[in-house]
Amino acid sequence: MFSGRFARHQRLLRPAEFKQVFERPCKISDKHLTLLCRQNDLPHARLGLAIAKKQVKTAVARNRIKRMSRETFREQQTMLAGLDIVVLARTSAAQLTPQELRRVLENLWLRLVKKCKS
RNA sequence: GGAGUUGGCCAGGUAAUCGCUGGAGAGUUUUCUCUCUGGAGGAAAGUCCGGGCUCCAUAGGGCAGAGUGCCAGGUAACGCCUGGGCGGCGUGAGCCGACGGAAAGUGCCGCAGAAAAUAUACCGCCGAUGGUCCCAUCCCCCCCCACAGGGGCCAGGUAAGGGUGAAAUGGUGUGGUAAGAGCGCACCGCGCAGCUGGUAACAGCUGUGGCAAGGUAAACCCCACUCGGAGCAAGACCAAAUAGGGGAACAAUGUGUGGCCCACACAGUUCCCGGGUAGGUUGCUUGAGGUAUACGGUGACGUGUAUCCCAGAUGAAUGAUUAUCCAAGACAGAACCCGGCUUAUAGGCCAACUCCACUC
Numbered sequence: 001m002f003s004g005r006f007a008r009h010q011r012l013l014r015p016a017e018f019k020q021v022f023e024r025p026c027k028i029s030d031k032h033l034t035l036l037c038r039q040n041d042l043p044h045a046r047l048g049l050a051i052a053k054k055q056v057k058t059a060v061a062r063n064r065i066k067r068m069s070r071e072t073f074r075e076q077q078t079m080l081a082g083l084d085i086v087v088l089a090r091t092s093a094a095q096l097t098p099q100e101l102r103r104v105l106e107n108l109w110l111r112l113v114k115k116c117k118s
Numbered sequence: 119g120g121a122g123u124u125g126g127c128c129a130g131g132u133a134a135u136c137g138c139u140g141g142a143g144a145g146u147u148u149u150c151u152c153u154c155u156g157g158a159g160g161a162a163a164g165u166c167c168g169g170g171c172u173c174c175a176u177a178g179g180g181c182a183g184a185g186u187g188c189c190a191g192g193u194a195a196c197g198c199c200u201g202g203g204c205g206g207c208g209u210g211a212g213c214c215g216a217c218g219g220a221a222a223g224u225g226c227c228g229c230a231g232a233a234a235a236u237a238u239a240c241c242g243c244c245g246a247u248g249g250u251c252c253c254a255u256c257c258c259c260c261c262c263c264a265c266a267g268g269g270g271c272c273a274g275g276u277a278a279g280g281g282u283g284a285a286a287u288g289g290u291g292u293g294g295u296a297a298g299a300g301c302g303c304a305c306c307g308c309g310c311a312g313c314u315g316g317u318a319a320c321a322g323c324u325g326u327g328g329c330a331a332g333g334u335a336a337a338c339c340c341c342a343c344u345c346g347g348a349g350c351a352a353g354a355c356c357a358a359a360u361a362g363g364g365g366a367a368c369a370a371u372g373u374g375u376g377g378c379c380c381a382c383a384c385a386g387u388u389c390c391c392g393g394g395u396a397g398g399u400u401g402c403u404u405g406a407g408g409u410a411u412a413c414g415g416u417g418a419c420g421u422g423u424a425u426c427c428c429a430g431a432u433g434a435a436u437g438a439u440u441a442u443c444c445a446a447g448a449c450a451g452a453a454c455c456c457g458g459c460u461u462a463u464a465g466g467c468c469a470a471c472u473c474c475a476c477u478c
Binding site: 006007011012013014015016018048049050058059060062063066067068070071072074075098102 | 137150396438439451
């Protein structure tokens with residue numbers, strides 16, 4: 001499959017970093033997920049996950065969304081370079097199968113690049 | 119073979135590629151790269167109990183509050199487990215039970231029912247006894263003596279019966295009576311006493327008492343026993359930036375008090391100290407540990423020996439894709455750690471036992 005890593009510096013780690021993205025976001029969403037993004041001054045992209053317990057009840061479903069987000073991010077990261085992205089889940093996201101989730105995410109990444117890179 | 123009961127176990131497999139993360143080693147000694155090796159559960163869940171650990175509080179005792187509640191044992195401890203007793207359910211293997219006290223007191227008991235705690239009213243039964251009235255019979259001039267039927271009403275007797283109800287003042291039978299009643303008796307039940315068995319809960323037997331006047335304590339309550347509070351965001355350590363605190367040194371420095379020096383106060387520069395925020399480290403996985411085996415015990419479990427190290431993340435790792443096999447994959451994701459309980463769960467496997475049918 002794809003080569004491509006997902007190391008520590010490619011994640012949003014601190015509350016302050018999340019706050020930056022939430023403040024002036026470029027927003028993309030469908031009925032399952034919402035993506036927020038913002039330009040950073042780095043040569044690579046960074047991903048943050050904010051899957052609320054209130055929206056997605058079981059830990060298994062939360063993990064599934066997080067893992068799939070990371071995985072698809074890892075595959076698409078070259079075209080996302082220079083962006084800080086936060087993924088938010090809605091209630092319906094818990095019902096998706098892994099295959100559906102993958103399709104939804106890949107679609108969203110493409111829309112995100114179109115909108116926010118320009 | 120079918121139906122079932124109990125206990126235990128498993129929880130998709132294999133291969134390739136690309137990732138995440140703990141540890142060890144090497145290179146590089148910011149940090150990254152490479153190699154090897156480990157990486158969710160039976161419930162990790164609910165947070166309902168119990169304990170370890172940490173900090174705080176604490177002479178001792180009482181009250182309040184909460185919990186537990188047949189007996190014995192196991193355990194670090196428990197509301198858990200094991201064995202036993204009693205009661206209930208099942209043809210049976212087995213299963214279920216907050217299972218102390220209602221002659222300390224208070225409260226409550228819908229509907230139905232005569233009546234729901236008061237031994238009495240009501241309906242009903244009887245009317246022997248006492249009173250009264252009527253009819254029949256007998257006698258008749260009157261008196262005395264003997265014999266004497268049926269019925270109504272009243273006084274009164276009665277707790278047997280009254281289709282109800284979860285529950286109605288022991289049950290069944292028999293004697294007894296005007297009708298009845300533990301009023302008497304037999305058996306069963308209950309209370310009390312003794313003896314026997316058992317560590318005990320309790321059981322059995324014998325004797326004795328006519329039986330003492332519902333239920334509810336998961337209603338208050340009484341009795342016995344147990345319990346200090348908060349939780350790993352506990353707690354310990356390191357520690358920027360900024361502001362402020364204390365101390366020391368510096369000086370021909372400035373301002374104020376003063377006529378001036380000295381001195382004092384506030385500023386200045388440098389250094390040190392303690393508190394402490396962001397952030398980081400630690401607590402953090404070797405433990406009431408697992409596996410095997412021997413011995414003790416009905417068993418829960420205990421003791422000895424050997425052997426193994428088996429997740430430790432911190433925006434939070436354990437995944438993705440492809441191929442393939444089959445019976446086509448349920449519930450579900452560690453967050454300081456253990457022991458339980460409860461709840462969710464596609465299926466599959468093993469052992470012991472029970473009932474039914476059939477064959478020999």
